[in-house]
Amino acid sequence: MAPYGTGFGKQMLVVILSVIIIAWFFKAAIRNPKLVPGKTQFLAEGFYSFARNTIGRDIMGEKNFRPWVPLLLSVFMFVLLNNILGAVPFIQLPSFSHAGSAYAIAMIIYFTWITVGVRKYGLRYFKLAVVPPGVPGWILPLLVPLEIISNFIVRPLTHSLRLMATMLAGHMIVILAGSGAEYLITEQDNILLQATGFAVIAGSVAMYFLELLIMVLQAFVFTLLTALYIQGALDADAH
Template sequence: MHSLALAADDEGGFAPPTISETHLPEIFPWMAEWGSGFGKNMLMVVLAVLAIWWFFSFAIRKQALVPSRLQFVAEGGYAFARNTLGRDILGEKHFKPWVPFLFTVFFFVLFNNLFGAIPFLQMPTFSHAGSAYAIAAIIWVTWIFMGFKLHGGRFLKLMTVPSGVPKWLLPLLIPIEFLSNFLIRPLTHSLRIMAVMLAGHIIVMLAGSGAEFLIAQQEGIGNASLGVLILLGSIPLYFLEIIMMVLQAFVFALLTAIYIQGSIEADAH
C-alpha cells in the first residue's frame, strides 16, 4: 500500500494515508535503534490517567446530597462499573473487591479511545498494537493469578479438561482448550480493540485527506464539490466512531469481568 501511495504521489495523484502515518515520530527516541521511545502514544496514556483523576475528583468534590449534573455523571459511571460490570457478572458474593479494578479498566480504555475524537489529539491510544497488548496482558496475568490462587494446580485442569467429555476425545480437546484459554484469549482481547480503533482512525484520515485533495484541485468546481460532500459525509462517520469507542470500552471491560468470573468460579463449570 505504501509503495502505491508513493507512486501516486510522484504522479501528482492522490496519496492515501498509510498505517505508518497514523502514529507520529517519537518525542524522545531514547532507543532509536529499536524504533522506540516516549511518543504521542505514551503521552496519551499519561493524559488519560490525569484526566480520569481530575474528572472524578472535580465531580465529587462537594459530595452534595442532591448532586450536580457533573456529580450525577460521575456517580452514574461508578454505578455502571459497580452494578453492570461487577455485580451482574461476578455475582453478589464476589463483586465488591473487583469494583475498583473494573472501574479503572473501563474508564481507562474509554478515555484513551475518546482521544481519537478530540481535535489536535486525534489518536485513540489503543489503535497502537503495543498499547492493546500491554493492557490485555495485565488482564491475562490477573486472570491466571486469581485462578491459581483460588484453585491451585487444579486451575490448569479446569481450564483444559472439559467436564463430561469421553476420555478418548481428551487428547484432541486438551490442546485446543489450552490454546483457546491461555494463548488465543489474550490475543483476541487485545486485537479486537486495536483493530476497531485503527480502522476508525484510518477511515477518518482517509476521508480528511481525500477531501483536502479534491478541494485543492484546480480542475473545476466538480472536484471541490465532491470534496465538500466527503467532508459532510465524514460527520456521521465521526459520531459513529465515537459510538464504537464507547462500545469497545464496554466490551473490553465486560470481557475482563467475564474472565475474572471464570477464574473465580472455574470449578463450577
C-alpha cells in the same frame, strides 16, 4: 536514533494525560459530595453505577462482583478516555490504535485472571481451565490442546487485537476521508469532483460520530470481557 515505537512519544503522553484527567475528575467529583449531586458528581456516580451494576453485578453475580468494582471502573474509564482522546482535535491519537498499548493492558488482565484462578484452586486451576467436566476420556487428547490454545493464547490476543484493530481502522477511515476531500476540493478544477469533495466531508462528519460511538462500545466490550474472564477463573470448577 531509537527504533520506531520505542521511547517517549505522543502516545505515551496521551496515556499519562488520560491518567491525570481521570484522577482529577473523580477527585473533583468527591471533593464536596452532596445528597443532590452536581453535574460532576452525577457523572462520576453514573460511571461508577455502570461499572458496578451493568458490568460487575450482571456479569459476575451478586456473590463475586464487589471486590472487582474498582478494577472494572478503572479499566472502563482508562480505555474509554484513551479512545475518546483520539477524537479530540490536535490530539487525535487513540492510544490503543498502537498494538503495544493494547497488548500491555490485555496482558495485565490476562495475568490478573490467571492469578485469581491459581489463588483459589492452586495449580489445579490449569486442569480445570482446559479439561471440561463430563467429557469422555478418549476425546481429551484432541480437546485439551484446543482448550489450551483457546484459553491461554487466543483469548489474550483477541482481547487486545479487537480493541487495537477497531481503533486503528476507525481513525484511518476518518483521516483518509478528510485527506481525500481536501484533495478533491483544492487540487481539482472539475466542479463535479469538487462537489464530491464536499459530499465526502459530510460523510466524514457522520463517520466521526460513528467512531465516537465505537470508541464507547469498545471500552464497554473490553471491560465486559475482563469481568467474564475473572468470573470464569473464580468459577472454574463449575465449567
